[in-house]
Amino acid sequence: MSAGRPKDFDENVVLDRAVDIFWRQGYEATSLEQLLETMKIGKGSMYHNFGNKRDVFKLALNRFMHNFSSWFSAEISAAKDPIEFIRKFFLTIPKQEINDHQKGCFLGNTVAELACIDPGLEKLAVEHLTNMEQTFYRYIKEAQANGKLKSKEDAKLLARHLINLWNGLNITRRMYKNPKDLMPLVTLQLHVLQ
Structure with a gap:
């Protein structure tokens, strides 16, 4: 044969x-x-x-998610201050190329587009976002325990806040393409990581 x-x-x-x-x-x-x-x-x-x-x-x-997760995990693991890395990660989003602004977030786009059309693919995108939330949670919890994060908010709530920021920012940056318009919004949202 x-x-x-x-x-x-x-x-x-x-x-x-x-x-x-x-x-x-x-x-x-x-x-x-x-x-x-x-x-x-x-x-x-x-x-x-x-x-x-x-x-x-x-x-x-x-x-896409494997590549992103591998990069993110390696970078945050190597960071001397993971919370500062998270802050800087979010602060780079407004500075991305205009084409990236228009694309938004592949995962968020998938959840929004396929929620009522293909629950299986929606679920897959949600699982990837939830894994990202778990990564945020782990580092927030650790930073709270060792005194590097002053916030006493529940670590799970803070992690969800970051996912909400991620999703919202990826929509808002389609509206406001100038980084000068976006940076104050991101900075305000990141005050929870003081």
């Missing part, structure tokens, strides 16, 4: 391309033709290697 044609593409590169179009346009607005054109593969290759459009979206979402 023949082994079939060898792959002439790197799956990770192809999935990164899928991340880009799904992030920019969303799941529903991305046609199969646009997806294939962006991924630079044929329909047969897509179905054989990744499955259908929904499967590609799920793989793209997981790849």
